Amino acid sequence: MKIYNHIDEFTPLKNAIVTIGTFDGVHQGHRQIIAGIKELARQTGGETVILTFFPHPRMIIHPEDQTLKLITTIHERAALLEQLGVDHLIITPFSRDFSNQLPEAYIRDILVNKIGTRKIIIGYDHRFGKDRQGGLADLQQAGPVYGFEVIEIPEQDIDNVAVSSTRIREALLRADIEQANAFLSYPFFITGKVIRGNQIGRQIGYPTANLLVEESYKIIPADGIFASTVEIDGQTYQGMSYIGHRPTINGMTRNIEVNIFDFNQDIYNQTVKMNFIHFVRHDVKFSSLEGLKEQLAQDKLDVLKLLNS
Ligand SMILES: Cc1cc2nc3c(=O)[nH]c(=O)nc-3n(C[C@H](O)[C@H](O)[C@H](O)COP(=O)(O)O)c2cc1C
Ligand SMILES: Nc1ncnc2c1ncn2[C@@H]1O[C@H](COP(=O)(O)OP(=O)(O)O)[C@@H](O)[C@H]1O
Secondary structure, eight states, X not given: OEEESSGGGOOOOSSEEXXXXXXXXXXXXXXXXXXXXXXXXXXXXXXXXXXXXXXXXXXXXXXXXXXXXXXXXXXXXXXXXXXXXXXXXXXXOOOHXXXXXXXXXXXXXXXXXXXXXXXXXXXXTOOBSGXXXXXXXXXXXXXXHHTOEEEEEOHHHHHHHHHHXXXXXXXXXXXXXXXXXXXXXXXXXXXXXEEOOOSOTGGGTOOXXXXXXXXTTBOOOOSEEEEEEEEETTEEEEEEEEEEOOGGGTOOSOXXXXXXXXOOOOOTTOEEEEEEEEEEEOOOOOSXXXXXXXHHHXXXXXXXXXXXO
16 A cells, blocks of 8 residues: 555546545445555456544644544554555645545546546545535535546445444444444554553553554554453564552653563563453552452453453
């Protein structure tokens, strides 16, 4: 997959099969749409193009607003789309200039002249251009003029998609990993760099890699203990992960940590992918590290059972 960080980097195609959207999470609903454009591309010898927007307008207009959380960072989104076999991903910053284009100009300049759109799959309620003036009707009118076909995704299908994007976030925020994963059709994951902690982990026999997530807009599930798999340097391990403030040691920061099973390497500064497979239990304040240690032994048994049965 080729990634373009600006529409001007793109060379128009002869037969572009296009869809437009945020695709946060690249979940089950998105996957159906992507399967659709891939099938059309296969039938017509075309190439698939996804036009997406990043940063989100709210991030630009209100950078201090931390309430907007996304299931996937832009890098994670790109990686997932690549795995699905999309040919081209155009990431357009939502600048004032871009959003101020009139619908007719947007269709002509971007979709036709810059991309080479021959087929566009679009939701029935998709809006574009200045003040969101443009819609499906404008595309349908322009199609015959410029030689592209418009394929509408019906309301019913969109509703399913919209609902599940929100539902995935809601599920994660109540630590309902099973529900989130069912909607995503793959395990929810966090990518981060391993940073130093208090080094208490190894003292109690459970070293934990602490993850730093650089993107403040990445959604972090509710606190708890989870059965996980961890990907490091192309290898996958099992482990038990933790999200919380470590009440037992009166921790001040909200940590994302994982104790990796059958593993003994220094991985500081490495980037790891932590997959969330099952919720195990809620965070608890123990009266001593000894109490926590006993619980960790039990957690390990529970996690092994969950991952291997
Ligand atoms: C599977 C797992 C479960 C945990 N459960 C709790 C818990 O219930 N309560 C708590 O205070 N800390 C819990 N922790 C966090 C530990 O307190 C933390 O890993 C330990 O203090 C080591 O911190 P360090 O990485 O800064 O050395 C858990 C950690 C893991 C990996
Ligand atoms: N099985 C393991 N699981 C997690 N980290 C491990 C493991 N074995 C070695 N490590 C290393 O030890 C570090 C965690 O040890 P810990 O004592 O908890 O220190 P810190 O508080 O700095 O995280 C990890 O960042 C990693 O580099």
